[in-house]
Amino acid sequence: MSKVTHVILTGGVGSRLWPLSRKSRPKQYLEIFGGKSLFEMTAERNTAFASNVIVVGSRDNRHLTEEILAAAEVEYLDIVEAVPRNTAAAIAFAAFASDPDDILIITPSDHIIEGDITYKEAIEEAIEKAKNGFVVTFGVHPTKPETGYGYIEYKDDEVLSFREKPNQVTAQEFIDRGNFLWNSGMFCFKASVLLEELKEYQPEVYEKSLIAWEASNGGKLDEALSMDIPSISIDYAVMERSKKIKVVPAAFKWSDLGSFDSVYDYLKKTGHKVDEFGNMVIGTDDFTVFIGVENTIFVHTANANLILHKEHSQEVKNIYSQLEKAGSPLLS
Secondary structure (H helix, E strand, O other): OOOEEEEEEOOOOOHHHOOOOEOOEOHHHOOOEOOEOHHHHHHHHOOOOOOEEEEEEEHHHHHHHHHHHHHOOOOOEEEEEOOOOHHHHHHHHHHHOOOOOOEEEEEEOOOEEEOHHHHHHHHHHHHHHHHOOOEEEEEEOOOOOOOOOOEEEEEOOEEEEEEOOOOHHHHHHHHHHOOEEEEEEEEEEEHHHHHHHHHHHOHHHHHHHHHHHHOOEOOEOOHHHHHOOOOOOHHHHHHOOOOOEEEEEEOOEEEOOOOHHHHHHHHHHOOOOEOOOOOEEEOOOOOOOOOOOOOEEEEEOOOOEEEEEHHHHHHHHHHHHHHHHOOOHHHO
16 A cells, blocks of 8 residues: 655755855754744644655764654654765655655755645645656746746646746746746655656666665665766756656745745744845844945854845855865855
8 A cells, every 4th residue: 555755855055055054054954944944844744644754865964854853753764875966866765765656745855835725735636646657846836036946837737848047037037928837846756656767767877776775774875886876856867858747836835945035035024123224134133233235134153154135145155165165164
């Protein structure tokens, strides 16, 4: 008998939320969203639909997952990646760990979702499609011409095309055309169907992932065998190539909180203080004054501060990359 399993992907580092997000505590584990972490909120969100939980994540953050799920009394299968090999391999491991007919709901661990009823409707629709052998992706109706998300061109439940993160002009064109959705990075399918599609379109990823999984010890993957797996996203590996794709155009409110402009919008909506010129302080209660600037975010941590204009939030990842190249301890 098939089961519904919630697969939580926790491998992201949240580079666009530096200096809040660090390698030692990435954004999904930060308890700055109403006193809870995004990871905890993700785990809670799907308890009504799934009887099992699988967490696929980094060995560096395994203790953070264990702390949160132990406190929530959630039993789960822990798949520990020795090195990150992107989402195709991460999802393949979860599928190998499941029975062939099990329905897998795949979600990143760092999203905000609002709208319990609309979320329930979307999940139930996706599960029905998955039972019929389809690979389902969730698309979210866009609320603005966002350049930080990929898009799905669709008609009814058919995917016409996947589009990369656009520039501002192209994003506005997508909004104006009215048949584009934000690509949420959430999926639903039978374990066996996903593996069949992966084997057909990315046989090397399938074979190398299977080898690594069969050699794993208690869910812990071997580093050398993992390094043999091509690093590719599930979007490129399967979603953009499979003939079995369906989309659920979801009505729930969604954000991946992947940059400070989206964090700003969420915190402002939940009552976080913003001055009369749209400036916000994150990370300290110290008296802070902004003079001559608007829509500016001041981010404070113990050993690093960030000051940015809200519209330049996507550029924070460039700072992260520079620090990473320099081997800076400020990423730890």
